[in-house]
Amino acid sequence: MNPPQPLGELPKPVTSIPALAKVDAGRKGPVATSVLAKIRQSHPRSSRMPDAVFRLVVILTAVSVFAIVVLVVWELIAKSQLSLHRFGIKFFFGKEWDPVNDNFGALPFVYGTLVSSFLALLLAVPLSVGVAVFITEMCPQGLRSIISFLVELLAAIPSVIYGLWAIFVLAPLLRDYVEPLLAKTLGWTGLFTGPAYGLGMLAAGIILAIMIVPIIASITREVLVAVPQNQREAVLALGATRWEMIRVGVLRNARIGIVGGVILGLGRALGETMAVTMVIGNRPDITKSLFAPGYTMASVIANEFSEATGDMYLSALIEIGLALFIVTLIVNALARLLVWTITGGQTARANA
Amino acid sequence: MHSIAAPVARPVSLWRKIVDHGATAFAIGTAVLVLVPLLAIFVYLLIKGIGSLNWAFLTQLPKPVGEEGGGMANAIVGSGVILFIASAIGIPLGIGSGIYLAEYGRNRFGDIVRFTADVLNGVPSIVIGIAAYSLVVVPQKHFSALSGGIALGIMMVPTVARATEEMLLMVPNSIREAAFGLGIPKWRTTLSITLRTASAGVITGCMLAFARVAGETAPLLFTAFGNQFWNFNPNQPTAALPLQIFVYAISPFDEWHKQAWAGALILIVLIVGAVAAVRVTVSRGNLKGA
Numbered sequence: 001m002n003p004p005q006p007l008g009e010l011p012k013p014v015t016s017i018p019a020l021a022k023v024d025a026g027r028k029g030p031v032a033t034s035v036l037a038k039i040r041q042s043h044p045r046s047s048r049m050p051d052a053v054f055r056l057v058v059i060l061t062a063v064s065v066f067a068i069v070v071l072v073v074w075e076l077i078a079k080s081q082l083s084l085h086r087f088g089i090k091f092f093f094g095k096e097w098d099p100v101n102d103n104f105g106a107l108p109f110v111y112g113t114l115v116s117s118f119l120a121l122l123l124a125v126p127l128s129v130g131v132a133v134f135i136t137e138m139c140p141q142g143l144r145s146i147i148s149f150l151v152e153l154l155a156a157i158p159s160v161i162y163g164l165w166a167i168f169v170l171a172p173l174l175r176d177y178v179e180p181l182l183a184k185t186l187g188w189t190g191l192f193t194g195p196a197y198g199l200g201m202l203a204a205g206i207i208l209a210i211m212i213v214p215i216i217a218s219i220t221r222e223v224l225v226a227v228p229q230n231q232r233e234a235v236l237a238l239g240a241t242r243w244e245m246i247r248v249g250v251l252r253n254a255r256i257g258i259v260g261g262v263i264l265g266l267g268r269a270l271g272e273t274m275a276v277t278m279v280i281g282n283r284p285d286i287t288k289s290l291f292a293p294g295y296t297m298a299s300v301i302a303n304e305f306s307e308a309t310g311d312m313y314l315s316a317l318i319e320i321g322l323a324l325f326i327v328t329l330i331v332n333a334l335a336r337l338l339v340w341t342i343t344g345g346q347t348a349r350a351n352a
Numbered sequence: 353m354h355s356i357a358a359p360v361a362r363p364v365s366l367w368r369k370i371v372d373h374g375a376t377a378f379a380i381g382t383a384v385l386v387l388v389p390l391l392a393i394f395v396y397l398l399i400k401g402i403g404s405l406n407w408a409f410l411t412q413l414p415k416p417v418g419e420e421g422g423g424m425a426n427a428i429v430g431s432g433v434i435l436f437i438a439s440a441i442g443i444p445l446g447i448g449s450g451i452y453l454a455e456y457g458r459n460r461f462g463d464i465v466r467f468t469a470d471v472l473n474g475v476p477s478i479v480i481g482i483a484a485y486s487l488v489v490v491p492q493k494h495f496s497a498l499s500g501g502i503a504l505g506i507m508m509v510p511t512v513a514r515a516t517e518e519m520l521l522m523v524p525n526s527i528r529e530a531a532f533g534l535g536i537p538k539w540r541t542t543l544s545i546t547l548r549t550a551s552a553g554v555i556t557g558c559m560l561a562f563a564r565v566a567g568e569t570a571p572l573l574f575t576a577f578g579n580q581f582w583n584f585n586p587n588q589p590t591a592a593l594p595l596q597i598f599v600y601a602i603s604p605f606d607e608w609h610k611q612a613w614a615g616a617l618i619l620i621v622l623i624v625g626a627v628a629a630v631r632v633t634v635s636r637g638n639l640k641g642a
Contacts, residue, residue, distance in 0.1 A: 054542070271477070
């Protein structure tokens, strides 16, 4: 704050201020210096002490945020040692999940997580990019804020309520109408065979898709808004239709950011727990058919953690948690990097 | 005789028109398709929720299986206790580190804290639950509202910190300089002037963080654990609204399903109320980007 002072030429303490001297002229006693003395008295140099304390407190809170993350990682690593040493890398390729004999392989959960998340992306990406394009490029001004508010609202609904709705509304709908139809038309692919329970991989994928649409859509919208207006005008001036303008002028410029948004959605889908646990069926099988029940990494933790008896069982579950943590960490870091390259960090740091 | 050829725009071919209209229709279709589940969820919550909501639900304890009636009063109070603990941990930590990042954090350590806050934001809630379990539940040897509150509090920190930092950075430096010019020490300037100026945005961030954790279930599964009875001791297993909804929803009993819908309605009113309040304050004030 202070301009650097050349050494040896320290500013002389102010002893009188002309303006104040005038005010004080009529009074008896000491002149303007009295005011200055008062200021000095009420704010002595020791007021740097509270400053230092405040700075320390604030630094300590920041350090504690850092410490919390370190502690979380440390706990996950420490508590999963047992299983890490016993099974090694084979843990993620073993198909057996046998708590009775302390034999654990996480492949069915990894498979379930990947398939349900991939299914969710498959459904959510076109939807969310479509919505974002609609909001930024096509929507009448008045409707714009309403639709984006509604899409945001979708993000505010708790996972457990999605799950509740999926159990009692979505799953019966799938069982009675969608799955028989899929089996009839696309059954030959092998993806839609077997009995239609309603609850299963397909239901999990659909509910996950609904949950990640607001994330992908809001990032995509930010990225589309960040595309300079003159790009649109330039393409329109060449005689393009609106769609050609959007495709060439907007989407092509924003594609890296959109990919970032999609990956961020993937991160959310991979770690999503409650809604998936409630509809996926919770059976550690690897089946090709999407009608069949599955299991995910997050939902096996949710279901079995509090009743895990035995150190190895608990350790295996925590190792799944550790894997989930590492995967979402990588996925989120990648996504942020991509979004930042497009928006120039505007979204995350207002004016850093 | 030569006429000067006027630059006539080539007429847009039929195919391009079709594609253009098709794209428009697709975009409108996606908007409708995204809003359908939203509408369906709210309609079902209202219909099923109001149908099962009554005074007993808000004031009574859960009844055993097979008995009619009963309520989730203990879960509503329990959620309140857990969320209070979470806010008491998450909001001061978040605001403190937000102040650090905005006022002191233009350095390497600031970047590290920013990065860890981002990491924390992306950690699946169930993993936070595991951490709270092994950090609080295991040493104490029993489940408690405290451990649940700690888990949710940790989840609030990144949202609050980010919002605080962004809002403080929006406060013009001239205001800080004016305060320093009056001889006000930095701590006082930050708390009474900078933070005060940014308070609407900071409160918005806190509300959003609160709304985000209010519906969290996964980290409570093995921290707060749930309880069928009244419990006001934060050091004992405690019922929570989202937990109770989960347990009732996956149960095979119709009576419990009804209760789950009623609980979900109350939860969504709480959360959407908070989000809507935020939305109103943001659009009324001149704060953007909250």
